[in-house]
Amino acid sequence: MIFRQLYEPESSTYTYLFADPQSRQAVLLDPVVETVERDLAVLRELELTLACTLDTHVHADHITSACRLRSLTGCKVVYPAADDLPCADVGVSEDQPLHVGGLVFQPLFTPGHTDSHHSYLVEAPGVLRVFTGDALLIDGCGRTDFQNGDAQTLYRSVTEKIFSLPGDTLVYPAHDYNHRHVSSVAQERERNPRLGAGQTLGGFVQIMADLNLPYPKKMDIAVPANRLCGDCGEDAERALRALDSKSFQGAPAGPPAGASPPNPSGAF
């Protein structure tokens, strides 16, 4: 398996690139709109075809590049089926893994950060990796105070789903704010300050309740955009094309009524 860990510094997000060396088909996990050009350059450099994007959840801190990459490359957009996003081409769940070439992405339902968050288990010869999104971070975890987050639910997701994996399973999170790259199930089980070392449910719930975190600065823009797979204004483009095909004379001044609003981030 071809594998790269890529980094977006503004939101400290890790995007992961996977590819099947035989078919050259690639997957980008949690791609970020600011780094579309970088990601396309890596794909070109490695002579890969992007089969699909995949997201762990609807993010609140950055905008996914899923629909942008679909527009640019023709790839599919894959999300947890539980997110129920009309913009997604394929939904995955624990019963519906994602197959790309010889690669298998086994979804693990790990709610608590959001109510439909999934982690992905990927096995390569001799190496088991789990991509934990914002459910489990290195020495930490995602917050549980918005997007239907719930500390009790996250505790169960991490302790029952992720900590029950073999100890040498490599843990790759969606973020790290301290330049760490990878951990293992054994390490997090033993020393994660919030969830490790036999932390109790009550202890964890108290830690999360006491965090008093600031409101995420991009949340009001990122969540609506990400519920449109990054909001490429495709509905608007489609509506405009429909008007053109009816021999519409003159360019309309703005998107037609009922079309998606323009991307408020101005990112594309």
Ligand code: FE
């Ligand atoms: Fe998140």
